[in-house]
Amino acid sequence: MAAQFESEYEKLHGSSLPNQERMRAFLLLFEQFKHYNILKENFVYMNLFDILIGNQDRHGHNWQLLYRQDKVFSSPLYDNGASLGWQLPDERLKIILTSPEVMHRLYKNTLLKIGLDNNQSPKIKVTSILDYLFTQYPQYSNRFLDKLEAFDIDYFEEYCSNLPLISETRKKFLVQYISYRQQQIIKKLKGGSAK
Secondary structure (H helix, E strand, O other): OHHHHOHHHHHHHOOOOOHHHHHHHHHHHHOOOOOHHHHHHHHHHHHHHHHHHOOOOOOOOOOOEEEEOOEEEEOOOOOOOOOOOOOOOHHHHHHHHHOHHHHHHHHHOOEEOOOOOOOOOOOEEHHHHHHHHHHHOHHHHHHHHHHHHHOOHHHHHHHHHOOOOOOHHHHHHHHHHHHHHHHHHHHHHOOOOOO
């Protein structure tokens, strides 16, 4: 986008707009991007997936366009390290595991980037991103919702139980964290009050 929009992108990148307005301005610019129609579905999925895993670092350098001959497509997702409570020590995870209120606060207070800006500061509340994506991209949001409802949390739990390099506390946390966020996203996308 920086190459296509040049000074307009740089001006927005350096602006002091409040986060909500900044997000909308970047999204409006994205809709004018020459590869927008190719990317929009994966862009929606990427942001919804980041909400699910709590990825707080999906800036404009953490996903790419790939070119193969004359085709353009989204790269696989990478650099997901700032997700899944990575920074929380086991002592904190134990508190979260025993307190639904703390788990909810962890979800509600998650601030995410949307993959269009490279600035460190603009972070948007989960519910604002869900509202925007569901309003502007209902078809893709509903497809993601179908996949999310079909997600087998028991299989995920079994998978986590076999991870060799993390503590038992973190394994339990991962299952509860994803399960909780899954349910909150489903409620919100179905018009519930998951705030």
